[in-house]
Amino acid sequence: MATNSLRPHATKILDPMARYTAKAGISPNFISILSLLFALFAGLLYYYSAFNPRVVLAAGLLVALNSLFDAIDGPMARYLNEANTKGDFLDHLIDRYSDVFIITGIFFGVNLDLRIGVMALIGVLLTSYLGTQAQALRLGRYYGGIIGRADRMLLIIFSSIVYYLYPGTIYGFCVLGWMIIVIGVGSHITAFQRIAHIWKHLN
Numbered sequence: 001m002a003t004n005s006l007r008p009h010a011t012k013i014l015d016p017m018a019r020y021t022a023k024a025g026i027s028p029n030f031i032s033i034l035s036l037l038f039a040l041f042a043g044l045l046y047y048y049s050a051f052n053p054r055v056v057l058a059a060g061l062l063v064a065l066n067s068l069f070d071a072i073d074g075p076m077a078r079y080l081n082e083a084n085t086k087g088d089f090l091d092h093l094i095d096r097y098s099d100v101f102i103i104t105g106i107f108f109g110v111n112l113d114l115r116i117g118v119m120a121l122i123g124v125l126l127t128s129y130l131g132t133q134a135q136a137l138r139l140g141r142y143y144g145g146i147i148g149r150a151d152r153m154l155l156i157i158f159s160s161i162v163y164y165l166y167p168g169t170i171y172g173f174c175v176l177g178w179m180i181i182v183i184g185v186g187s188h189i190t191a192f193q194r195i196a197h198i199w200k201h202l203n
């Protein structure tokens with residue numbers, strides 16, 4: 001995953017934020033719920049953007065907030081010694097709903113061919129499923145592959161900014177449409193990479 005190399009640097013920024021938020025008396029589960037709400041409203045803004053670049057930019061900001069809050073709820077739980085299976089389950093559940101809200105909001109909002117949107121969504125969900133399946137098989141949570149969740153979020157945020165600057169089309173698709181295609185293809189490749197990894201380690 002492209003963002004794996006950035007994890008140590010991101011941790012140096014996110015961990016202090018998580019500790020500060022925890023000390024303020026805010027619960028990790030509350031942060032998780034907020035991240036879901038940001039994803040929900042981001043999806044609605046993409047859906048109702050009517051090709052409005054400013055609305056798309058606002059949606060991209062909400063995706064960034066979703067990503068930030070999703071990144072600090074885990075460190076908060078560990079700092080407060082509240083990390084448990086319920087929290088882990090809630091985190092994964094919220095991530096999947098967030099993916100659905102954001103991805104479907106985009107491909108419906110830009111009138112992308114439904115077949116392309118559905119295939120992209122299937123790829124995203126399969127990729128995430130295989131990561132947790134590795135954990136269920138006691139192989140450890142696996143984040144490998146060319147496009148993981150962090151990569152998807154960065155692509156969506158970046159594409160929203162580019163769309164704000166250039167809302168036109170390129171070979172029949174706007175920037176957001178091409179981004180969904182890239183995520184769809186990349187997610188299916190990632191799924192096969194994770195299948196190969198799991199199968200190899202099961203042997």
